[in-house]
Amino acid sequence: MATTTISVAxxxxxxxxxxxxxxxxPSGIKDAALEAIAAAVQDRADxxxxxxxxxxxxxxxxxYPPAFLDKLTLDQSRVQAMVAGVHTIRTLPDPVxxxxxxxxxxxxxxxxxxxxxxxxxxxxxxARPNVTIDCxxxxxxxxxxxxxxxxxxVAQSNAVLAAIATEAALxxxxxxxxxxxxxxxxxxxxxxxxxxDGVVDLIVPRGGEGLKAALEExxxxxxxxxxxxxxxxxxxAGADFDMAHDIVINAKTQRPGVCNSVETLxxxxxxxxxxxxxxxxxxxxxxxxxxxDARAKAAAGALADSLLDAVDEDxxxxxxAMILAVGVVDSVQDAVEHVNRHGSGHSEAIVTSSxxxxxxxxxxxxxxxxxxxASTRFTDGFEFGMGAEIGNSTQKLHARGPIGMRELCTxxxxxEGSGQVRP
Amino acid sequence: MATTTISVAxxxxxxxxxxxxxxxxPSGIKDAALEAIAAAVQDRADxxxxxxxxxxxxxxxxxYPPAFLDKLTLDQSRVQAMVAGVHTIRTLPDPVxxxxxxxxxxxxxxxxxxxxxxxxxxxxxxARPNVTIDCxxxxxxxxxxxxxxxxxxVAQSNAVLAAIATEAALxxxxxxxxxxxxxxxxxxxxxxxxxxDGVVDLIVPRGGEGLKAALEExxxxxxxxxxxxxxxxxxxAGADFDMAHDIVINAKTQRPGVCNSVETLxxxxxxxxxxxxxxxxxxxxxxxxxxxDARAKAAAGALADSLLDAVDEDxxxxxxAMILAVGVVDSVQDAVEHVNRHGSGHSEAIVTSSxxxxxxxxxxxxxxxxxxxASTRFTDGFEFGMGAEIGNSTQKLHARGPIGMRELCTxxxxxEGSGQVRP
Numbered sequence: 001m002a003t004t005t006i007s008v009a010x011x012x013x014x015x016x017x018x019x020x021x022x023x024x025x026p027s028g029i030k031d032a033a034l035e036a037i038a039a040a041v042q043d044r045a046d047x048x049x050x051x052x053x054x055x056x057x058x059x060x061x062x063x064y065p066p067a068f069l070d071k072l073t074l075d076q077s078r079v080q081a082m083v084a085g086v087h088t089i090r091t092l093p094d095p096v097x098x099x100x101x102x103x104x105x106x107x108x109x110x111x112x113x114x115x116x117x118x119x120x121x122x123x124x125x126x127a128r129p130n131v132t133i134d135c136x137x138x139x140x141x142x143x144x145x146x147x148x149x150x151x152x153x154v155a156q157s158n159a160v161l162a163a164i165a166t167e168a169a170l171x172x173x174x175x176x177x178x179x180x181x182x183x184x185x186x187x188x189x190x191x192x193x194x195x196x197d198g199v200v201d202l203i204v205p206r207g208g209e210g211l212k213a214a215l216e217e218x219x220x221x222x223x224x225x226x227x228x229x230x231x232x233x234x235x236x237a238g239a240d241f242d243m244a245h246d247i248v249i250n251a252k253t254q255r256p257g258v259c260n261s262v263e264t265l266x267x268x269x270x271x272x273x274x275x276x277x278x279x280x281x282x283x284x285x286x287x288x289x290x291x292x293d294a295r296a297k298a299a300a301g302a303l304a305d306s307l308l309d310a311v312d313e314d315x316x317x318x319x320x321a322m323i324l325a326v327g328v329v330d331s332v333q334d335a336v337e338h339v340n341r342h343g344s345g346h347s348e349a350i351v352t353s354s355x356x357x358x359x360x361x362x363x364x365x366x367x368x369x370x371x372x373x374a375s376t377r378f379t380d381g382f383e384f385g386m387g388a389e390i391g392n393s394t395q396k397l398h399a400r401g402p403i404g405m406r407e408l409c410t411x412x413x414x415x416e417g418s419g420q421v422r423p
Numbered sequence: 424m425a426t427t428t429i430s431v432a433x434x435x436x437x438x439x440x441x442x443x444x445x446x447x448x449p450s451g452i453k454d455a456a457l458e459a460i461a462a463a464v465q466d467r468a469d470x471x472x473x474x475x476x477x478x479x480x481x482x483x484x485x486x487y488p489p490a491f492l493d494k495l496t497l498d499q500s501r502v503q504a505m506v507a508g509v510h511t512i513r514t515l516p517d518p519v520x521x522x523x524x525x526x527x528x529x530x531x532x533x534x535x536x537x538x539x540x541x542x543x544x545x546x547x548x549x550a551r552p553n554v555t556i557d558c559x560x561x562x563x564x565x566x567x568x569x570x571x572x573x574x575x576x577v578a579q580s581n582a583v584l585a586a587i588a589t590e591a592a593l594x595x596x597x598x599x600x601x602x603x604x605x606x607x608x609x610x611x612x613x614x615x616x617x618x619x620d621g622v623v624d625l626i627v628p629r630g631g632e633g634l635k636a637a638l639e640e641x642x643x644x645x646x647x648x649x650x651x652x653x654x655x656x657x658x659x660a661g662a663d664f665d666m667a668h669d670i671v672i673n674a675k676t677q678r679p680g681v682c683n684s685v686e687t688l689x690x691x692x693x694x695x696x697x698x699x700x701x702x703x704x705x706x707x708x709x710x711x712x713x714x715x716d717a718r719a720k721a722a723a724g725a726l727a728d729s730l731l732d733a734v735d736e737d738x739x740x741x742x743x744a745m746i747l748a749v750g751v752v753d754s755v756q757d758a759v760e761h762v763n764r765h766g767s768g769h770s771e772a773i774v775t776s777s778x779x780x781x782x783x784x785x786x787x788x789x790x791x792x793x794x795x796x797a798s799t800r801f802t803d804g805f806e807f808g809m810g811a812e813i814g815n816s817t818q819k820l821h822a823r824g825p826i827g828m829r830e831l832c833t834x835x836x837x838x839e840g841s842g843q844v845r846p
Contacts, residue, residue, distance in 0.1 A: 020763065024786045100523075105808060109797055118819055119789070201819055222820050243842040250844035340443065362837050363447045366542070374532055374840030383845070384836070385528060396541055396624055396833040397645050398821040410819040413807070414785050417797030419666040421673035422806070 005183050008192040012120065012199045014177030015145035019119040021175040022143045027094040033140050033172035034090040038083045040168035041133060041161070045079045051160040052129065059153050071127040072154050082133045089137045089387040095406045096143045110416045115409045117143035119201040122193055123390060124149045124215060126207035129157040134388045136165045136179055141387075142405040147200065149182040149193055151207075159183075187214060194219035204391045204403060224403060227394035228318040229259030229346035231376045234335040234361065236352035237270035243373060244351040245279055250375040251349065253286045257320050259392060260347045260379040264315060264325040266335050272299035272328045280307070280326070288322045295328035315342045332357045336364035343367060345394045347376035368394055368401040428606050431615040435543065435622045437600030438568035442542045444598040445566045450517040456563050456595035457513040461506045463591035464556060464584070468502045474583040475552065482576050494550040495577050505556045512560045512810040518828045519566045532840045538832045540566035542624040545616055546813060547572045547638060549630035552580040557811045559588045559602055564810075565828040570623065572605040572616055574630075582606075610637060617642035627814045627826060647826060650817035651741040652682030652769035654799045657758040657784065659775035660693035666796060667774040668702055673798040674772065676709045680743050682815060683770045683802040687738060687748040689758050695722035695751045703730070703749070711745045718751035738765040755780045759787035766790060768817045770799035791817055791824035 006014075041048065052074040059072055101113040121144045125131045132148055139146035150158040162181035169179055182189050194203060194215055203223045205215050212225055233251055235244040251262035267275055276299045280290055284303070291310040292300065300307060307326075314325040315338070329335045332350070339348050349371035350361040358372045369379040379401060381389025386404030393399045399407035429437075464471065475497040482495055524536040544567045548554045555571055562569035573581040585604035592602055605612050617626060617638055626646045628638050635648055656674055658667040674685035690698055699722045703713055707726065714733040715723065723730060730749075737748040738761070752758045755773070762771050772794035773784040781795045792802040802824060804812025809827030816822045822830035 020787075020789075023789070103808065105806070109801065111807060116789075222818075240842070246842065246844055254845055358839075364443075366443075366446070366539075367835060369836040369838060372837075372839045374838055374843040375845050377845035378532065378838060378843070379836075383528070384534060385526065395645075400833055401836050410823050412790060413792040413802075413824050414795075415792060415797055415801060416781075416795045419663070419669065420797040420801070421669055422677055422798055422800035 008182050008189050009196065011180040011182055012122075012147055012193065012196040015120045015147050015180050016199045018175040018177035019117065019145040022145055022178055023096070023117050023119070025143060025173070027096075029173045030094065030141055030143065031090050033169045033174045034086050034137055036168035036172045037133070037137065037140070037165050038086040038090070040164045041079065041086070042083050044164050045076065048079060048157065048160055048164070049074060049076070051156040052154070055154045055156045062153075068127065072129070074129060074157060078130060082130050085130075085134055085388050086137045089141050089405070092141070092387045092405065094141065095409050100411065107420050108418065109420050112414045113411050114414050115406065116412050118408055118410050120145045120147060120199065121390075121408055122147040122149065122200050122203045122221070124190060124193070124203060124205045124207070124211065126151045126211060127154065129154045129161060131206060132158050132161040132181070133165060135390050136162070138388055138390055138405055138408065140169060140174060140178070142408045144408050145178045145180070147180045147182060147193065149190060152186070190214065191218040194221055194223075197221055202408070206391055224391065224393050224395060224399055226259070226392050227344050227346070229261070229394070230264070230316065230318045230342060230344040231260060231262045231347045231349075232264045232266055232339050232343060233262045233349045233351065233376065234266040234329070234332070234339070235268065235271055235275060236332060236350060236354060236357045237268040238353050239271060239275075239351040240353060241271075241275050241278075244275065245282060247349065247351055247373070247375050248279060249282060249286065251377055252283065252288055252324055253322065254375075254377055256322050259318070260376050261320070262324070262349070262376050263317065263319050264327065264342070266327050266329050266338060267296065267299075268332070268335075269295065269328050269330055272296065276326075277301040277303060283324060286322075288324050290324055290326055292326040293328065296326045299328060318344065332360045333364070336361060339365050339367070346392075347371065347379040349374065349376050368392075431605050431612050432619065434603040434605055435545075435570055435616065435619045438543045438570050438603050439622045441598040441600035442540065442568040445568055445601055446519070446540050446542070448566060448596070450519075452596045453517065453564050453566065454513050456592045456597045457509050457560055459591035459595045460556070460560065460563070460588045461509040461513070463587045464502065464509070465506050467587050468499065471502060471580065471583050471587070472497060472499070474579040475577070478577045478579045485576075491550065495552070497552060497580060501553060505553050508553075508557055508811050509560045512564050512828070515564065515810045515828065517564065518832050523834065530843050532838050532843050535837045536834050537837050538829065539835050541831055541833050543568045543570060543622065544813075544831055545570040545572065545623050545626045545644070547613060547616070547626060547628045547630070547634065549574045549634060550577065552577045552584060554629060555581050555584040555604070556588060558813050559585070561811055561813055561828055561831065563592060563597060563601070565831045567831050568601045568603070570603045570605060570616065572613060575609070613637065614641040617644055617646075620644055625831070629814055647814065647816050647818060647822055649682070649815050650767050650769070652684070652817070653687070653739065653741045653765060653767040654683060654685045654770045654772075655687045655689055655762050655766055656685045656772045656774065656799065657689040657752070657755070657762070658691065658694055658698060659755060659773060659777060659780045660691040661776050662694060662698075662774040663776060664694075664698050664701075667698065668705060670772065670774055670796070670798050671702060672705060672709060674800055675706065675711055675747050676745065677798075677800055679745050682741075683799050684743070685747070685772070685799050686740065686742050687750065687765070689750050689752050689761060690719065690722075691755070691758075692718065692751050692753055695719065699749070700724040700726060706747060709745075711747050713747055713749055715749040716751060719749045722751060741767065755783045756787070759784060762788050762790070769815075770794065770802040772797065772799050791815075
């Protein structure tokens with residue numbers, strides 16, 4: 001594709017310029033742009049797949065594991081998923097202009113707290129080329145300009161996707177510069193992007209720990225880092241054991257490689273003897289390696305000898321694999337303390353029949369998402385009904401949990417009066 | 424005062440420990456603690472004033488300007504103001520536990536977004552000892568532990584105030600460690616405080632640019648910096664000139680040394696000839712130095728010769744003094760563009776009779792607070808009805824505008840189900 005290469009700084013400045021207009025665009029224009037983007041991705045699927053085939057051809061020459069190559073790969077169904085994702089975002093309410101609070105002051109001033117776009121959001125991502133379209137759609141709908149910096153392995157796929165989105169958006173009235181792809185996936189480009197203070201408002205990294213560390217080293221622009229997910233399921237005394245069983249199996253085995261899967265099972269001492277033998281049996285059957293503390297072993301019955309001993313660091317480890325640490329605690333308070341000490345503040349679940357236990361866990365656990373009688377696997381923008389997510393935050397400032405369109409916004413106070421001055 | 428000195432790290436760790444309990448305290452206990460703090464400050468006013476007198480005695484030996492010494496000084500009326508401030512915060516609603524959003528998912532899960540305390544908030548402040556009590560009250564009510572690092576010039580005042588607040592709070596059921604004063608106001612202590620990652624959740628600096636720069640250099644803990652306030656009043660064509668006159672006088676002269684005072688007056692070209700002569704005359708009479716562009720001069724009538732010429736940097740300067748830049752613009756769009764180019768995103772006002780102009784300004788200006796027909800001077804937590812503020816933010820992430828109790832909170836998602844697992 002013949003494009004004039006412009007510098008990262010120029011790309012960001014153009015995005016900043018575009019953001020002024022984007023912030024005031026009516027929803028109708030933004031929705032029309034999403035409609036156009038979806039249609040263009042659909043119509044030009046062959047072009048996208050051809051570019052992706054070229055990327056894959058090069059990638060296969062590298063020494064990448066098959067799982068990584070799979071992440072790079074697009075096919076008809078993945079293209080259709082992108083199209084569907086854009087349509088979902090289009091149908092969600094526009095976050096811009098939402099009045100989240102408002103009141104009248106004693107002096108007659110009307111104060112409204114109004115949601116407005118952040119301005120320019122940059123996404124630094126690895127592998128999956130669908131991120132190009134997902135994040136562009138989220139940015140357009142939330143009135144933000146976006147700067148995309150994908151990885152070099154799918155440079156051609158990303159270039160075609162960004163070009164298709166840009167062309168479609170421009171045709172629908174989105175200003176030039178609103179969607180920008182940084183050419184070149186090197187560390188230098190990332191450093192330049194990460195230091196555009198006052199031009200780029202937020203960077204969201206989507207990728208592994210290496211990417212985050214590299215960004216942390218250079219970034220002066222605010223970054224929302226997604227920490228790891230060391231998540232727990234606590235099974236209370238008197239819980240519905242069938243429910244607990246199914247939740248643990250789901251949270252551990254449905255997709256063990258993701259951040260909202262469970263890494264530690266805690267069981268109340270009164271529940272352990274009746275619950276653990278069947279639970280651990282099912283987990284073993286499902287192929288889960290079990291690392292148990294002494295009390296869990298003691299309650300495991302016939303399975304005891306087949307369990308590994310949990311060591312201290314197991315409680316702090318995000319396995320992201322078919323491995324589960326298992327411990328017994330004395331009370332819901334002990335479970336809360338364990339979770340707050342070892343958890344990463346991502347997703348934590350209690351299975352209980354007791355209102356008091358549910359309340360103690362909900363209030364006591366310091367995490368982005370706290371579940372009562374449900375799997376931790378639901379912490380996800382799409383599952384929460386926010387449309388696609390641009391990432392998932394375990395930090396406490398600005399955005400916690402899924403980063404959807406609202407989290408790509410800030411607010412302003414609009415204050416209307418009739419000549420009020422301060423006495 | 425005989426206290427065992429503990430390190431900054433120990434102080435922060437104790438605060439972190441206390442924050443777990445604080446987060447779950449019912450409002451009644453927190454309100455009782457505020458009641459007790461107010462009463463104790465009232466009852467022990469003499470002790471506070473004696474400590475302050477000792478601080479002042481030492482400070483007078485230094486080479487400080489009278490305005491600075493005034494900031495250090497406490498008297499009966501300032502102590503009463505502290506007491507009243509604590510009572511105001513007590514009567515405000517508890518932000519913790521507020522459900523700011525909630526919905527039911529198609530699978531039956533109930534999602535609630537619940538406001539919860541950040542955890543540990545540190546305030547790094549200069550001079551004014553009343554900050555010790557104001558910020559402690561905000562922290563207690565919002566369920567946060569607080570670490571205070573005041574300046575060495577009022578170390579004795581701060582120590583007495585913190586001791587009084589701590590004792591009163593403990594008696595009312597606030598956990599030990601919830602209120603901590605860092606002994607020693609040196610840069611080393613600040614650096615230690617600013618690097619307590621994972622222990623301190625937020626630092627808010629209250630002080631001059633020197634303090635902010637020093638903090639920026641060392642901080643790894645998140646900091647909310649209050650940028651300067653280069654604020655504008657724009658007088659539209661067809662505005663009520665009497666209203667505009669009073670708003671400009673108020674915004675410029677009522678307290679010129681603060682961040683929400685106005686630094687530039689912009690006037691629509693159609694309003695300039697009728698409005699500027701009287702406006703500029705009143706400003707001159709009030710002792711304001713006027714720096715005007717050529718078109719403002721041309722519209723100034725008899726006053727033209729007495730105006731200074733505005734130079735480029737005047738548009739970007741926060742004078743914090745009785746100086747005002749004055750310019751003429753062609754339209755509300757030009758005013759918006761000028762404000763977005765030169766403003767610092769603090770407080771911006773339009774005086775207009777036109778709904779269309781008001782809307783264009785409200786939507787187009789990128790600032791924490793946008794005023795229609797009111798003085799910029801209202802951007803303040805107390806004026807906005809939030810009780811005292813811990814600072815004022817011009818950044819876009821997390822908190823924008825006054826940082827009150829809600830801004831000292833984050834949120835968690837509480838998700839209640841009946842056994843849901845992810846398909």
